[in-house]
Amino acid sequence: MLPLSLLNAAQNKPMLVELKNGETFNGHLVNCDNFMNITLREVYQTSAEGDKFWKLKECYIRGSTIKYLRVPDQLLDVVKEEQNRAREAGRSSRGGSGGSRGARGVSQRGGRGAVRGGPMRGARGRGRGA
Amino acid sequence: MLVVLRDGRKLHGVLRSYDQFANLVLEDTVERIYHQDVYAEMKRGLYLIRGENVVLLGEIDLDQEDDVPLKQVDWETLEPYHQKDIADKKARDELKANVLFEKRGFCKEGGEGDGY
Amino acid sequence: MDKPKREAILDLAKYVNERIRVKFTGGREVTGVLKGFDQLLNLVLDDVEEQLHTEPLPSTRQLGLVVLRGPTLTLLSPVDGFEEIANPFVAQDA
Numbered sequence: 604m605l606p607l608s609l610l611n612a613a614q615n616k617p618m619l620v621e622l623k624n625g626e627t628f629n630g631h632l633v634n635c636d637n638f639m640n641i642t643l644r645e646v647y648q649t650s651a652e653g654d655k656f657w658k659l660k661e662c663y664i665r666g667s668t669i670k671y672l673r674v675p676d677q678l679l680d681v682v683k684e685e686q687n688r689a690r691e692a693g694r695s696s697r698g699g700s701g702g703s704r705g706a707r708g709v710s711q712r713g714g715r716g717a718v719r720g721g722p723m724r725g726a727r728g729r730g731r732g733a
Numbered sequence: 734m735l736v737v738l739r740d741g742r743k744l745h746g747v748l749r750s751y752d753q754f755a756n757l758v759l760e761d762t763v764e765r766i767y768h769q770d771v772y773a774e775m776k777r778g779l780y781l782i783r784g785e786n787v788v789l790l791g792e793i794d795l796d797q798e799d800d801v802p803l804k805q806v807d808w809e810t811l812e813p814y815h816q817k818d819i820a821d822k823k824a825r826d827e828l829k830a831n832v833l834f835e836k837r838g839f840c841k842e843g844g845e846g847d848g849y
Numbered sequence: 850m851d852k853p854k855r856e857a858i859l860d861l862a863k864y865v866n867e868r869i870r871v872k873f874t875g876g877r878e879v880t881g882v883l884k885g886f887d888q889l890l891n892l893v894l895d896d897v898e899e900q901l902h903t904e905p906l907p908s909t910r911q912l913g914l915v916v917l918r919g920p921t922l923t924l925l926s927p928v929d930g931f932e933e934i935a936n937p938f939v940a941q942d943a
Binding site for chain 1: 738758
């Protein structure tokens, strides 16, 4: 689950975008690309000082000006489920022996992704336990 | 994990993923602010942070975290102090930059002035 | 699944002959009527007015017909439906 695929999955979801200059934009994601350029609709813009507000029907933001994006918490679960479904579909269409190949079909670097995912999940569990 | 951004914000969360640009996905994020020996937290949720804005990314030892001699207070209580700290630091840095510029012939730092 | 998006994520054709607001790296800001564009986001705007962040009061100046370089644009939005409003986040985490 790469950061940019999470962004892709956030389409039509509400989000908050903060730019490097401190301005923030609250709106629904319409589209995004691999440069992190994004288009939003029904946008509330807030000045960097937080004292002025504007409403915009839609807007385009260049990815390189973004500081961070805040997206709904549930999105991660949704994406995880989608990935599982895709993996299952890949397995059944390619037959049982192709388990690892099926995983690869999920993303372009599925093999490495799976390895990455492992230790992270472990870390999470430890964090919750303590 | 602890993430420090170029604007000075400190975010604590669970690192969910990253890519070749060090863009980060941070889950269950809380933002922390500090003033002297107290701190406050605000729940922020799921973040996608653009890599170039990250100053520091470090793992938090949860066992040691319990021994940190800081006191937690309400966000609403601490926030005004925090804002004042930021404003004071900004004024100090501007004063410093002006002295360096006028008396020492240094150039002024462009724009963001965060030293990164 | 994660195919690179070749086509632009923004369809500028729908803004042709409409007034749009554009911000640049460095903080400059203009509005103008979109006359032309290319895939690099270079724009041609007519009747351009620059919003200057002057002290104590903001001001404007007329620039006429202008070519805007795509790589320097940071923000683009239609002027239609753009308005300053009161804080919409009262009693809500902005």
